[in-house]
Amino acid sequence: MQAPAEVFGSASPPDSPLGRAARRFLRHRLALVGAVMVIFLLIVAALAHVLAPYDPLDVNTGRRMLPPDGQNLLGTDQVGRDVLSRLIYGTRVSMSVGIVAVSIQLTIAFILGSLSGYLGGKPDMVIMRFTDVVMTFPTFVLVLILVSIVGPSMYNVMLVFGLFAWPGPARLVRGQVLSLREQDFILAARVVGVGDWDVLRRHLLPNVLGPVSVAATLGMAEAILTEAGLSFLGLGVRPPTPTWGSMIGDARFTYVLADMPWLWLVPGVAISFAVICINFIGDGLRDAFDVRGRQALE
Amino acid sequence: MQQYLLRRLSLIPILLLGITLMTFFMFNLAPGDPVTALIKPGVLDGFGQGDGANLEALRARYGLDKPVIVRYLVWLRELLKGNLGYSYNTDQPVLETIAEAIPATLLLQATSIGLALIMGVILGVITAIKQYSRLDHFLTFLALFGISLPNFFIALIAMYVFAVKLNWLPIAGMWTPGRPIGFNLDLLHHMVLPATAGAIIYVASYMRYARASTLDALSADFVVTARAKGLRERLVVMRHVLRNALLPIVTLMGLSLPGLLGGSFIIETIFSWNGLGLLGYRALMSRDYPLLMGVALMVATLILLANLITDIAYAFVDPRVRYE
DSSP states (O other): OOOOHHHTTTTOTTTHHHHHHHHHHHHHHHHHHHHHHHHHHHHHHHHHHOOOSSOTOOOTSOOOOOOOOOSSTTOOOTOOHHHHHHHHHHHHHHHHHHHHHHHHHHHHHHHHHHHHHHOOOHHHHHHHHHHHHTTOOOOHHHHHHHEEEEHHOOHHHHHHHHHHHHHHHHHHHHHHHHHHHHHHHHHHHHHTTOOOHHIIIIIIIIHHHHHHHHHHHHHHHHHHHHHHHHTTTTTTSOOOSSHHHHHHHHSSSSSHHOOOHHHHHHHHHHHHHHHHHHHHHHHHHHHTTTTOOOHOOO | HHHHHHHHHHHHHHHHHHHHHHHHHHHHHHSSSSGGGSSSSTTTSSSSSTTTHHHHHHHHHHTSSSSSHHHHHHHHHHHHHHHOOOOOOTTHHHHHHHHHHHHHHHHHHHHHHHHHHHHHHHHHHHHHTTTHHHHHHHHHHHHHHHHOOOOOHHHHHHHIIIIISSOOSOOSSOTTTTTTSSHHHHHHHHHHHHHHHHHHHHHHHHHHHHHHHHHHHTTTTHHHHHHHHTTOOOHIIIIIIHHHHHHHHHHHHHHHHHEEEEEEEEHHHHHTTOSSHHHHHHHHTTTHHHHHHHHHHHHHHHHHHHHHHHHHHHHHOOOOGGGG
């Protein structure tokens, strides 16, 4: 019975909620696989310049549209660029968009959601109506339009996604805070004279972490898919920067779709792989924190 | 019920106002002026050419020299009159262009949702009843894949396999060139690929949802009672479990509409399906802001209406909601 205390450090007692969740997460096999793979993708992204066999922008007119062979392991594209190198560099865009966009999204969601849930009354009503309005626009359409207005670039995709995809997680945080607010331990904290800010920071937010971590994985997957979709349509990250989405975008030409499947299959598998691994983590977290299906769906 | 309806309906004007505010200020960032775009093409032609004073007078007449709030109100007034402005590219009224595109999108989306609902619910209920069986594990795993694949990748694979390699289905478009257009078999034939490609993600997410709600219902007290009185398992499921498990699914249809309409930008573009999504994509590519603005407004309004219908339908079938 002493072992868990050692594993999770003396800071958390043997059966702290966080410790229990961590143990449950580690028992979830797919989630572990997902976590390892996402770490692998992050390393690839960080070391892209070392791992890529060629410069992803290097045009080689002598070796155009070639299927995979010994020299170009995943073939070359219409202007003779190495597909493997472009794939490796594409990891950078997807991973950074995923992480940065989700950080912005969750920061806004946390602030608006907890204010709304904790304050209640008029502020709650105003925030929730605002949320309703933002929610009537599909995130993808909003990001598509705004990015085309402010100019397509990786930073604008991250920023716009972060600024407009918060309604889902914000409602989640609000719901959690609303139900926690009425519980005895919060009342107890109030009775002994803990202030509003400290109640929010020390008692409410830690308890919201579980569901929010699930929302974070969903958000990261959505951000990666949104960037890929935008770049697929030619409206996301500008060429010639290699991104998975824009690589698949070439398949909008029927001759690429029909005769050069390596050009679009490979990045397509890469996106699917990344998103599946992130969703595995999300599934593991959902089980670990015992988040109910309905809340996690939103 | 009446009170719930009233409360729900009273929100609509506020939300609609919010939608117009957001659309206006979003497009106010774009080059050009949303209000200028409302002026019938041709009216401005005589002005402006070397005659700055005249243009100024015209701008003043339409209230364009006023601060942004006033311009918003001008725009809103025109909107209420049904004037959504004129397309930069075709000079056609935006409202007309959009009205022409809506039926194609609604047909495709309704088919996708219907397909996803039938498949998703059947698979979800089966996996719940056979919880922890090999079939359950396999389908749940498959569903995780289903929600992770990008819709454009699914669309391309489907296109590659069924249109390019097997040549069973047309690759794109709505009708075979030269054949009669209208609601006919040719149209349905062209719809198979886009409708299925758009539905896959939702089959997977409906399945997960249906599985969870069926499991919930299976462990409810009334099911224990039904079993305890000796009812056959088949009847327990058909009579008691399904009815209660499928209620929450109603909300899913409303929840998935934003995703479907957003996805229609991609699906319709890939399959050259002449609906709102392709219209929006073309407007984006040609910077046709008045048209794009109309599409955004229309999409948001459609979603608002769908949410309203879903909420009312849900309150109708589940009385508890009304007293929340």
